[in-house]
Amino acid sequence: MTAYFANALFDGESIHQSVFFQLENGFITSIETNVELDALQKGTTHLDGLVSAGFIDTQVNGGGGVLFNHEQSVDALAEMAAGHAQFGTTSMLPTLITDSMQKMDSAANAVALAIAQDISSIVGIHFEGPHISLPKKGIHSAQHVRSISDAELQTFTRKDIGKVLITVAPENLPTDIISELVQNGVIVSLGHSAASLETTMQAIDAGARGFTHLFNAMSGLTAREPGLIAAALNDVRVSSGLIADMHHVAPYNCLLAYKCIGPERLMLVTDAMAHVGSDISTLPWLDSTITRHDSKLTLNDGSLAGSCLDMASAVRNMYGCIADAKTAEVSIAEALTAETQITDTKTAQSKMNEATINEAKETALKNTLNMASKVPARFLGLNNVGTLRVGQQADFVLLDDQLSVEASWRKGLLLP
Structure with missing residues (x-):
């Protein structure tokens, strides 16, 4: 049994003051509020700050100096997880950007091993592509953009790789395939797409229930062509990921998404590259180089190339947008x-x-x-994380007054 006293604790509904909570075997066994610090038993650890559920990131291309497309191994995943743990991420989906079938299988194999060995925060995998739209491919390799085959179907529906999220362009994936994938437990998200509203709604009707990095690489909102953005802002059946680095999406649009979609379906993601949790400044990518400029990553031509955003910064940025408004x-x-x-x-x-x-x-x-926690947990169907309640897994972070992460715990264990 491990005991903690937190100045404040957010359980997913309310912020409580002077909280005493206990853990056993990686789970929360008791929570008491308004407890006098002086009355606590010896051995209780004082957490001077705000305790909240651990952050859950559904789009992590890399971290700790490692890019998943460049290296698919358990060691690479451990480095990525460690790079993000210092910023409060206790659950994540390593993300493979559009690549070859061989790379996809290699990525799936690495995730299966990591889950079997309970490697840190790995809870599944996100395949961002290859079934996307060429006009909206962004930094994805045009060479590997393709229609789905039996090989991809078999990989997507594996049962040993945890939660499987795929980003597809609905104009490049038939609705009957979307339905089949959803029936097999795959979470389908729409993105990198130039689809019309009609095609988008057909995909949602077939079971798609997410949008990948809202506003980016998707058909825009115009007077007579609503596109993906209109569906994301209007349809209550879907959730949307938002890269709140203040580069991918303007602060005013972050606020617009919050007001239209609401805090129950909008989730923060990083779209992080290898730079997070690392001092690297450049990274080779296809026939170009991804270079860090302060809080922004660009290719040689100046276009955005993923992000160097961490979840704690995403929380601070989004809170700033909402609180000021x-x-x-x-x-x-x-x-x-x-x-x-x-x-x-x-x-x-x-x-x-x-x-x-x-x-x-x-x-x-x-x-x-x-x-950053409850919404992505619900989106992924992770029932034992995302909030802090008795019986929940003890994944939590300690935040200071500036919302910087002081420490992170997963299954009750302090992360390095």
Whole structure:
């Protein structure tokens, strides 16, 4: 039995103060709130900050200096996991960008071994392609973009590789195949696509239930051609991944996605390359080079090439977008209210404003943390992580006042 006292703990619904919780065999066995620190038994570890569920990233191309397309092995996965663990990621899907059938099988084999050996945070695999649209391929290799064959079907439906997420262009994958994949437990997400709204909706009707890196590499929203973006913003059956690095998506569009989709279906992803958790600045890719410029990755021609975003930074960025907007909305509302309440003193009005703004900021924080944990857990069908409750797996992070990660735990074990 291991015991902790946290200054604050977010369980997925509420932020509790002065929390004592215990773990056994990797699971949470008890949680008590409003506990006096002085009354705790010896051996209790004090966590000075906010404890929240571990972050879950469904799109991780690389980390720790390793790119999954370049190396498919258990050691490579361990390096990727370690690179992201320091930023709060306790569950992840290593992601293979469009590549050969041989690379796909090699990636699946590596993930199967990692899961069998319980290698850190690996819970499945994300195949981003190869069944995508050439006009929307982004940095994906045109050479390997192709229609589906029996070989890919067999790999996608393997039962030893955990949760399987695939990104497809619906115009490049028949709806009966989508239905077959979904019936076999594969999670189908739409992206790298120039599909019309009609084709997109047919894919959703067939069982697709996600959109990959919303706003990027997908048919745009225009007056008479709604495209993928309109479906993502409107259809309550689907969830969307969002790269909140402030380069892939403008802050105002991050806020738009939040308002339209809501915190129950919008999830943060990194789309991280090998640079995260590493000091490398350049990385070869096809016939070009991916170079890091501060918080941005580009190819030689200046186009975006994945990200060097980590989940903790994604949380900070998204919280900033939401909290600033919430504060502005509250301030405007209170100013209008004050016009009709001239009997209130300035002091009372100021206190009310401060309390209301603080409440709005707390809501923004809770929703943002859920977008990094609870929402992706639900999307992947991971029932024992994503929230902190008795009986749940003890995957959690400790955050400071700036939402930087102080430490991460998976199955109750402190990650290196």
